[in-house]
Amino acid sequence: MATKLLAAVITVLALLGHVMGQGGYGPSPSPSPSPSASGGGLAVGYYDSVCPNAEEIVRGVVRNAVAQDAGVGAGLIRLLFHDCFVQGCDGSVLLDATAANTQPEKLAPPNLSLRGFEVIDEAKAALEAACPGDVSCADVVAFAARDATVLLSGSGVDFAMPAGRLDGRVSLASEALGFLPPPTSNLSALTASFAAKGLGVGDLVVLSGAHSVGRSHCSSFSDRLNSSSSSGSDINPALAASLTQQCSANASSGGGGDPTVLQDAVTPDVLDRQYYTNVLNGSALFTSDAALLTSLETKVAVLANAIIPGLWEGKFRAAMVRMAxxxxxxxxxxxxxxxxxxVN
Known part of the structure; x- marks a missing residue:
């Protein structure tokens, strides 16, 4: 079976070649080099002169947090995504409610399950002690997501993160609802959401690989467990039965009204390309995951990432920098x- 899949991928890649989205999905597993500069005036080593230990300070805090709970690492990667897709990568997702703004981004329904805020607070406090007023919260979020990526991938996905972001002053829950694609999204909605942020279909497929770590609330995929719905027909029946049992058992045992389950039961605490095998097997949780198989372009990208060693890792590095x-x-x-x- 694996041989047939590999042959199919090679054949399709040969036919499609350069049309496979941003950066292509050719057979070379070589990762793209980390850039020394990025858009918006960002640059690698931005704090070298004003706070030379900035990245190491953040890395130490993240390392300790992930060692205690790998789920926090998954949360930090997700935190960057949720920050960047609303008001840009400006730390606006970190802002608490105030009398002047009772509904900031973090209180929007898509953000209520975000994790990692305390890690950001701890890293920022350490930075203020070492280099007061020099390092933005937005850059702390970006560094923390990079560090979590490195740790959860066993250093398989390591890259330089450009910095130089400033913190925003606007944070609105209504904008989070408008810009963050829900897990029930189809491919058209996902593509439009990424395009609105200047990201391509290739970025969509690659960044979805972050679903190989962390946990998900049952409500996020309950639509796929209903066998009578058209959206539930593509999920692996055995997985659907297991998820139904886990969600109902956890809820009835006092675990809460919306229990959580592992997003990847095969390698739950490792950021790797297992996600793409799960998608192909009908073993990914979300409708948005299954949607990646609904076009030729995205399906071939999923196949390539699942089978070609090193391909996804290299593309994930570049996609994280673009998103950030x-x-x-x-x-x-x-x-x-x-x-x-x-805000100040």
Whole structure:
């Protein structure tokens, strides 16, 4: 079976070649080199002169947090995505509610399950002690997501993260609802959401690989467990039965009204390309995961990532850097917060 799949992938790749989205999905597993500069005035080593230990300070805090709970690492990667897709990568997702703004981004339904805020707080406090007023919260979020990626991948996905973002002053729950694609999204909706942020179909497929770590609330995929619905027909029947049992058992045992399950039961605490095998086997949780098989372009990309060693890892590095450069603030458009939870 694996031989047939590999032959199919090679054949399709040969036919499609350069049309397979941003960066292509050719057979070379060589990762793209990390850039020294990025969009929006970002640059690798941005803090070398003003706070030379900035990245190491963040890395130490993240390392300790992930050692205690790998799920926090998954949460930090997700935190970057949710930050960048609303108001750009500006730390706006970190802002708490105030009398002037009772509904910031973090209180929007898609963000209620976000994790890692305390890790960001701890890293920022350490940075303020070492280099007061120099390192933005937005950059802390980006560094933390990179560090979590490195740790959860066993250093299989390591890259330089450009910095120089400023923190935003606007944070609205209504915008989170408008820009964050729900897990029930079809491919058209997902593609439009990524395009709105300057990201391509290739980025969509590659960044979806982050679903190989972490947990998901049962409500996020309950639509696929209903065998009478058209969306539930593509999920692996054995997995559907197991998920139904886990969700109902956890709820009835006092685990809460919306229990969580592993997103990847095969390698749950490892950020790897297992996600793509899960998608092909009908063993990924979300409708948005299954949607990657609904076009030739995305299906071939899923196949390639599942089978070609090193391909996804190299593309994930580049996609994370691209995402972390979305709509960054600069100049009068931002600030460096002293406390990541409140504007100055």
């Amino acid at each position: 450069a979305v709509e960054v603030k600069s100049g009068a458009g931002g600030e460096i917060r002293k406390n990541c939870r409140v």
